[in-house]
Amino acid sequence: MSLNQQTQVSARGKKSFEVIVIRDRCKECSLCIELCPPKILERENSYNKFGYRPTRVTDNLKCVGCRICEYACPEFAIFVKEVKP
Amino acid sequence: MMEKGKVLYVTGNEAVVEGAIAAGCRFYAGYPITPSSEIAEEMSKRLPAVGGMYVQGEDELASINMIVGASMAGAKAMTATSGPGYSLMQEGIGLAVATETPVVIVDVMRAGPSTGIASKAWQGDLMQARFGSHSDYEIIALYASSVQEAFDLTVEAFNLAETYMSPVVLLSDGVLARMRERLYVKGRDELVIVNRKKPMESPENYLPYKRGDDYIPTIANFGDGYAVLKDSLTHDERGYYYERPDIQAKFVLGVTEKIRRNASKIYRWQEEYTEDAEVLFVASGVMGRIASVMVREAREEGKKWGVFRPISIWPFPEDALRRAARNASRVITIEMSVGKLIYPVKWTLRDGQEVSVLPWLSYEAPSPDDLLNLLEVKA
Amino acid sequence: MEITVQHPLERYIRSEKMPTTWCPGCGIGTVVQSFLKAIDELGLDPKDLVMISGIGCTGRVPHYLKFDGAHVLHGRAIPVALGVKLANPKLKVVVWGGDGDIASIGGNHLIHAARRNADLTVIMINNFIYGLTGGQVAPTTPKETVTYTSPYNPDSKPFDVVKLVAAAGATYVARWSTAYPVLLKESIKKALNHRGFSFIEVISQCPEIFGRINGFKEPYDLYLKIKKVGQIRRGISPFEAKYDWNEEISLGEFVNREEPTYLEQLEEIKKKARGEKA
Numbered sequence: 001m002s003l004n005q006q007t008q009v010s011a012r013g014k015k016s017f018e019v020i021v022i023r024d025r026c027k028e029c030s031l032c033i034e035l036c037p038p039k040i041l042e043r044e045n046s047y048n049k050f051g052y053r054p055t056r057v058t059d060n061l062k063c064v065g066c067r068i069c070e071y072a073c074p075e076f077a078i079f080v081k082e083v084k085p
Numbered sequence: 086m087m088e089k090g091k092v093l094y095v096t097g098n099e100a101v102v103e104g105a106i107a108a109g110c111r112f113y114a115g116y117p118i119t120p121s122s123e124i125a126e127e128m129s130k131r132l133p134a135v136g137g138m139y140v141q142g143e144d145e146l147a148s149i150n151m152i153v154g155a156s157m158a159g160a161k162a163m164t165a166t167s168g169p170g171y172s173l174m175q176e177g178i179g180l181a182v183a184t185e186t187p188v189v190i191v192d193v194m195r196a197g198p199s200t201g202i203a204s205k206a207w208q209g210d211l212m213q214a215r216f217g218s219h220s221d222y223e224i225i226a227l228y229a230s231s232v233q234e235a236f237d238l239t240v241e242a243f244n245l246a247e248t249y250m251s252p253v254v255l256l257s258d259g260v261l262a263r264m265r266e267r268l269y270v271k272g273r274d275e276l277v278i279v280n281r282k283k284p285m286e287s288p289e290n291y292l293p294y295k296r297g298d299d300y301i302p303t304i305a306n307f308g309d310g311y312a313v314l315k316d317s318l319t320h321d322e323r324g325y326y327y328e329r330p331d332i333q334a335k336f337v338l339g340v341t342e343k344i345r346r347n348a349s350k351i352y353r354w355q356e357e358y359t360e361d362a363e364v365l366f367v368a369s370g371v372m373g374r375i376a377s378v379m380v381r382e383a384r385e386e387g388k389k390w391g392v393f394r395p396i397s398i399w400p401f402p403e404d405a406l407r408r409a410a411r412n413a414s415r416v417i418t419i420e421m422s423v424g425k426l427i428y429p430v431k432w433t434l435r436d437g438q439e440v441s442v443l444p445w446l447s448y449e450a451p452s453p454d455d456l457l458n459l460l461e462v463k464a
Numbered sequence: 465m466e467i468t469v470q471h472p473l474e475r476y477i478r479s480e481k482m483p484t485t486w487c488p489g490c491g492i493g494t495v496v497q498s499f500l501k502a503i504d505e506l507g508l509d510p511k512d513l514v515m516i517s518g519i520g521c522t523g524r525v526p527h528y529l530k531f532d533g534a535h536v537l538h539g540r541a542i543p544v545a546l547g548v549k550l551a552n553p554k555l556k557v558v559v560w561g562g563d564g565d566i567a568s569i570g571g572n573h574l575i576h577a578a579r580r581n582a583d584l585t586v587i588m589i590n591n592f593i594y595g596l597t598g599g600q601v602a603p604t605t606p607k608e609t610v611t612y613t614s615p616y617n618p619d620s621k622p623f624d625v626v627k628l629v630a631a632a633g634a635t636y637v638a639r640w641s642t643a644y645p646v647l648l649k650e651s652i653k654k655a656l657n658h659r660g661f662s663f664i665e666v667i668s669q670c671p672e673i674f675g676r677i678n679g680f681k682e683p684y685d686l687y688l689k690i691k692k693v694g695q696i697r698r699g700i701s702p703f704e705a706k707y708d709w710n711e712e713i714s715l716g717e718f719v720n721r722e723e724p725t726y727l728e729q730l731e732e733i734k735k736k737a738r739g740e741k742a
Contacts, residue, residue, distance in 0.1 A: 022469055025482055029489030029671070034684040050483065071501075071645040074493025075483055076471045112551055114543075133737035138550050138730050142543065143576040150540040154516070154547025157534060158555065162547070180537050307532040308552045310511045314526060315534040317519075325481065326527065326535075 017063040018081045025077035026054035032069035032078050038062045041069060090272040097235045097261035098123040098165075100268050101191055102131060104239025105163050107276055110189070111137030112162040114151035116144055116170060119203035120262040121193040124165040145170040149177030149190070156186045157315055159306035161243055165191035168210055169200060171217065178252050179218040182340055184315040185294070185304055187246035187253075187281060189239070194258040196448050205448035206259030208370060211425035214254045215399040221337040223344035225249065225351055226399040228256040228369045232266035238396070240271075244279040245351065249343060250301055256398065258421075260371045260450050288312060292322040300343045344400060352405060353396035358384055359409035362391025365438075367406070367430050368419040369395050371450055376419050379453035401429040407436070416440045419456060421448065473500045476510065478530050485524060489683020491642035491668030491690075492522055495589055496529070498645045499558075502652040514557045516545040518565035521596045521670075522589045525560040539569030542577050545584050546726075553583070553727055556656060563590040563604040567625045571603075574625075578632035580726040581660035587652070588625060588663070591670035599673040606709030609678050622707065629663045630702035630719050636662035637702055637719040642669060643691035644715065651717065660725035667694055667713055 019041070026048060032055055033041045040063055044056045055078060057063070063080065070079045093103070101124055105113075113128040115121075129139040142148035145166055152162035166174065171192045181188050194210045196202035214226040225245050229235040235257060242253040282303045284291050293313045294302045305311035318326035319336045344351070355373075358380055359365065368376035373394035380392040393409045395402055410416050416438045418426040424442035431440050443463060445451050451459070471477070477500075486492050503513065515526040519538035526533030532555075536544045541559045549557045559566075566574055566588040577584060593611050594600040601614035603623045610617060630637050636658040640648040648666060655662035667690055669675060675686035693709060697716045705714035724732075 020469055022471065027483065027488035029683045031489055031683055031687060034687075052488070071497065072494055072642075073497070074486060074490055076473065076477060076493070076497065077483075079471055112547070114547065130737070133730075133734045136734060139733075140546075140550065143572055146540065147543040147573055147576070150537065150543035151547035151550075153536070154534075154544035155551035156547075157544070158514075158548040158551035160547075160551035162551070176537055177540070180540075184534065184536075306552075307514050307534075307548055308512070308555050311532070312510070312530050313532055316527075317536050 015065060016061065016083045017065040018060050018083045019057040019063055019069065020079055020081055021055050021057065022077045023054040024049045025075045026052055027075055028052040028054070029074070031072045035068050035072050037066060037068065038064055090275060091270050093268045093270060094265060095232060095268050096123065096263050096265050097229070097232050097257055098193070098263070099127055100232045100235035101165065101239050101255070101257065102127040103268065103270050104236040105189070105243070106131055106135060107236075107270065108161065108240040108243035109278055109280075110161045110163050110243060111135065112152065112155040112160040113137070113164065114140040114142045114148040114155070114162070115164045116142050116148050116166065118167045118170045120195055120259040121165040121167050121191065123262070124191060124193070145173040146177065149174040150180070152188045153177060153181050153184070153186050156188050157184070157307055159308070161187070161247070163189040163191065165193065167193050167195045168197045171210060171213065175218040178224070179220070179222065180317050181252035182218065182222040182224065183317050185250040185302055185340070186315070187250055189242045189246055189253050189255060191255045191257060193262045194256060202448065204259060206371065206450070207422055207448060208258060208372065208420050209422040209425060210256070211369070211398050212428060214256060221341055223341045224252060224254060224399055225344065225397065226254040226256055227353065227396055228398050229261060230370050230373045230394065232261070232264065232268050234396075235261060236268055236270065240276060240278070244277065247279045247281040248301070249347065250281065250304055251344065256370065258370055259448065283309070284311065293324050294320060294339070295322045296339060296343070300339070300346050348400040351397055351400055352402040354402045354405050355394045355396060356405070356409050357381070357392050359391040359393060361389055362409070362413050363389040363415070364391070365410045365413040365416045366390065366392045366419055367395070367416060367426055368392065369398060369426060372419050372421055372445065375451060375453060375456065379456050382453055395426070398426075401433065403429075403433040406430065406433050410434055410438055411436070413438055418442045419445065421445050421450075473497065473504060476500050476504070476530055478528055481528055484528055486521060487670075487672040489669060489671040489687070490521065491591065491666070491670075492525065492589055494642045494645055495587065495648065495666050495668065496525055498649040499587070499652055502649045502656065505649075506653055506656065508556065508656070512554060512556050514545075514548055514555050515560060516541045516548065516557060517560040518570060519596070520562035520565045520594070522560050522562040523565060523596075539565055540573065541565065542570060542573040542584065542586065546577060546582050549583050550727065550730070557584050558656075559584055559586040561586070561588055562595065563588060563592065563625070564594045564602045567623055567628070568603050574629065575632035578629050578634035578661050578663065581633065581635055581723050582726045583660055585655045585658070585662045586664070588665045589668050590625070590665050591668045591674055593670055593674040595670045595673055599677065608709050609674070611674070611677065624705060624707035625665055626702050626705050626707075626718055634663050634719060635660050635721050635723050638663070638717045639665040639667070639705070639713070639715050641667040641690050641694040641715055643687065643694060644696070647696070654720070658720075659722050
């Protein structure tokens with residue numbers, strides 16, 4: 001069994017998630033980055049349309065689907081989608 | 086609702102209530118203030134009986150804003166107040182102007198400035214009726230001089246408000262408020278009632294503040310499914326705020342031209358003996374009636390006097406006044422104040438007439454002879 | 465702004481107006497999201513919703529929501545909203561305002577709406593400051609902090625608006641913070657279905673202004689302070705609630721009872737006027 005598969009199973013049973021960032025809405029407030037429990041969010045190095053460096057996801061497989069990022073974001077710029085395996 | 090008319094013997098304040106109910110007003114929010122309180126009292130009795138709602142606001146600010154809200158959701162709404170309350174309502178009137186929401190505001194004028202003398206008439210608010218709120222706008226203000234006119238003009242006020250999607254001020258005064266006269270309450274069949282237009286387009290194509298050829302927008306009510314945004318900020322045709330000079334220009338032109346371009350349909354006035362008048366008297370409301378009698382009596386003595394009574398103080402009937410004053414060498418406004426009508430009269434007349442004000446500085450309405458005596462003194 | 469990806473709540477948003485004018489990290493958007501999730505989960509018909517707001521940062525909320533709405537005068541959202549509701553009782557009317565708009569200039573309307581048990585939901589986002597105008601002191605600003613018109617700390621103690629509204633007779637009073645958006649969402653659901661007047665205060669971060677002049681460098685720093693100071697309490701009365709920047713700002717549901725609403729009372733009056741038995 002590969003490491004990736006092990007991680008997938010440990011995250012909320014058989015569910016897996018994808019974190020989607022709407023780049024041009026992000027204002028770099030970093031709340032999502034700070035609050036994410038598995039710490040899979042970080043700031044990109046490139047700029048969006050408005051001069052902010054948006055959030056990016058480092059590893060969707062580690063996402064536990066808590067949606068803390070989604071709930072915290074004041075700009076509707078990040079949300080979590082459940083991915084059918 | 087009456088099919089046929091009926092005859093009543095009522096006060097000016099009561100006539101306003103009859104007019105409002107006949108016009109379809111079903112929401113009243115007001116605050117007690119002399120000499121308008123009887124309008125609130127009568128509305129609190131009559132409105133619930135016809136399925137309407139009476140709310141006593143916690144202050145005039147609540148009252149004006151409540152009627153704007155009720156109108157935004159489709160109701161015909163009215164408030165009544167006097168000078169001090171009218172001053173408080175100015176920001177709310179600006180809100181009605183900016184969002185283009187029809188409401189009727191009755192100002193039963195009383196002696197001022199400030200608290201003044203609550204139960205006594207004065208004609209000091211005529212300029213405030215037009216310029217009381219800040220920045221650029223136009224407004225319609227009608228001034229009644231009889232109990233019948235108080236009824237008729239209240240119906241007119243609602244019709245004009247619905248037509249022009251604008252606040253309309255109905256002016257009255259402490260004399261008319263408590264004066265009792267015969268009133269013919271028109272039956273439903275005899276009344277012309279105007280209701281605001283409804284949008285025809287689908288919500289996707291709808292622009293709430295897009296003006297028609299008559300310069301008037303068709304604004305949906307809340308609850309009609311248009312997700313309409315009504316904003317006190319400067320806005321474009323979608324109702325959206327943007328900080329752009331062209332949108333500001335279009336916005337102020339919109340709310341002013343809407344009234345100006347249609348002014349000829351809004352002007353109301355009455356004139357007597359103006360074809361050959363050498364001295365023209367201009368007076369409104371209660372003073373207009375007395376001036377009429379004075380001029381009639383003067384004509385019997387051979388004096389070539391005429392009288393012009395503006396009923397729409399705003400927009401002021403400029404062309405009609407110019408015509409009425411064409412043969413006059415003197416034009417005198419007779420006012421129960423230091424002079425307010427004098428301003429639009431002076432602005433309007435540029436043909437060389439000598440224009441002055443005859444201020445009647447008492448709240449006891451004069452007899453025609455009183456006015457003649459004052460004229461002689463001032464001459 | 466063209467977007468190819470749709471947020472799950474996109475159908476409630478005026479996408480062409482995004483991104484918002486709110487500062488990075490401002491808590492208002494978080495509250496709005498909890499609200500949208502609440503109405504989405506309740507399955508409310510968007511055509512029945514009306515958003516009325518006053519002036520201030522929170523006042524911009526109706527700009528971004530695809531419902532009927534009005535952005536009216538400073539402090540006057542509550543009477544406008546009441547007029548809307550009375551003219552068309554089937555609408556669900558929600559008032560959005562900041563602490564200055566609702567509890568300062570709008571204070572009189574707030575207490576009377578509570579007294580009347582007016583059929584409205586008022587969401588007051590308390591960021592302890594007048595944000596939009598650049599950072600002036602508000603009646604909710606804690607004495608330990610500074611603002612641009614209280615450089616020597618405020619001259620008076622702040623309101624605990626929860627106590628004020630409860631004393632005025634409100635029948636649903638709650639306070640949450642942006643640190644508990646799920647609890648906020650659940651409370652909003654209750655408030656929207658509540659019989660009569662419901663009031664929710666949400667303490668929120670204003671990172672650019674309040675945060676910056678009080679030494680909170682990043683939005684997350686002020687967020688942590690709000691998370692720490694907001695303590696959830698169950699079963700206490702509004703008058704036991706604390707409003708202390710150093711110790712505790714009590715969160716939770718403080719009042720939840722049923723009483724005749726303003727509309728119901730007006731219907732009674734209609735019956736009496738028509739001579740019917742009450």
